[in-house]
């Protein structure tokens with residue numbers, strides 16, 4: 164095999180230059196080695212060029228972005244930020260929304276399957292500690308032994324008369340709220356859903372992470388919902404935290420496109436298993452004993468976000484296509500700060516500012532808030548969400564803090580921030596529907612908020628009261644005078660939210676142009 168001549172013949176400079184000597188090819192390099200080396204170098208150059216190109220694109224995007232209107236969605240965890248973002252997309256970019264809607268199917272399936280698995284975990288715990296589950300309804304020996312009338316009970320003067328045949332049979336039947344072998348069977352038949360949950364998590368790929376029982380995920384992000392807390396308390400100990408970034412959508416072949424054949428078949432497999440469990444899922448959720456068991460264990464999944472068990476029959480079909488309402492009700496916790504470009508397809512687009520916005524959706528839990536800061540400097544507007552239904556709830560990341568109080572403290576720090584002095588701030592007093600439901604169920608506001616006093620314990624009065632409180636703080640603490648925009652919302656109501664957002668958009672554009680002296 165031909166060897167190359169000495170290095171000095173080809174690389175005379177190498178003799179004098181230690182750096183060139185270090186990176187020069189070996190003197191006795193064979194032809195094959197040379198070809199391999201050159202191929203490696205070409206590949207390294209391609210990667211380096213790709214990196215340079217990426218940096219160039221980012222720099223260009225940054226320059227372009229500088230001219231775009233930037234809206235920051237802020238508020239505590241589960242205040243409705245991501246749901247509001249979905250409403251922006253649905254209202255102003257309906258075509259893009261339509262294309263993306265199908266890609267939410269796997270996330271909704273995962274929300275549903277997780278609820279089922281939470282119930283199954285509780286059921287497994289319960290079945291493990293209770294004496295062997297009774298058979299559901301085994302025939303009594305008396306009724307199988309003879310078809311004739313049972314013998315008359317022997318009279319007794321000391322104690323109650325022994326049960327008659329019918330009474331005896333009734334006594335053998337488990338009480339409606341008791342777990343039986345039927346539940347053991349249900350648990351076994353629904354076991355494949357654990358695999359489906361795992362598969363869907365894998366399919367959603369980098370978008371998912373586990374949250375440990377102490378409430379922190381792999382990044383130390385705490386989870387802050389009754390649902391998560393209940394889940395963490397459940398036997399599983401770990402909670403799933405989905406990152407609301409684009410990666411899961413790409414994994415699912417976002418923008419309505421189907422993924423690769425392999426991904427597609429994984430999704431089909433999950434759908435197939437879920438469809439096969441359809442009747443059992445419905446039976447599990449409709450079962451009195453299961454409901455009683457959940458009540459006993461204080462697991463209220465029906466109050467948790469991303470709860471779809473009431474609609475399981477619709478969602479567990481093979482043909483299931485998510486509706487707009489399904490998508491806005493899905494729970495997908497945001498981790499970090501996610502950037503979205505909203506290209507307006509509707510509304511007046513005469514001005515450049517009305518054509519495209521950048522929206523930042525942030526994770527709202529306490530430990531995520533430090534990540535908001537770098538985005539403040541550049542923001543044109545802030546949409547702050549304060550959930551009004553949570554006056555009787557505590558932060559899961561700090562069980563000493565009332566959630567409404569946390570919202571209020573956060574609001575104060577936002578409105579008084581000097582960095583945000585030029586920002587237009589819009590407030591959504593959100594989750595009004597849940598507030599109304601809670602008050603109707605008899606929860607008393609002044610038990611948790613003594614300052615509310617003996618005002619009427621109804622939703623409009625409370626919303627007005629809070630609107631006033633937030634507005635006062637805005638007026639008193641803002642570093643410069645600015646207008647206050649406050650709305651009472653239920654952002655799961657897409658129709659009502661569409662008209663609110665239309666007015667928010669017009670107001671923001673108007674304010675922006677006024678500030679820039681363009682009107």
Ligand SMILES: Nc1nc2c(ncn2[C@@H]2O[C@H](COP(=O)(O)OP(=O)(O)OP(=O)(O)O)[C@@H](O)[C@H]2O)c(=O)[nH]1
Nearest residue numbers: 240241242243244245246468492497527594653654
């Ligand atoms: N009933 C009702 N549910 C709501 C409302 N707003 C949001 N939700 C639900 O509450 C859950 C949490 O909403 P998200 O938009 O994910 O909350 P977030 O503020 O983005 O939360 P993080 O990402 O954890 O910061 C979702 O399942 C929503 O469907 C509302 O006004 N009414």
Ligand SMILES: [Mg+2]
Nearest residue numbers: 244245496497
């Ligand atoms: Mg979110």
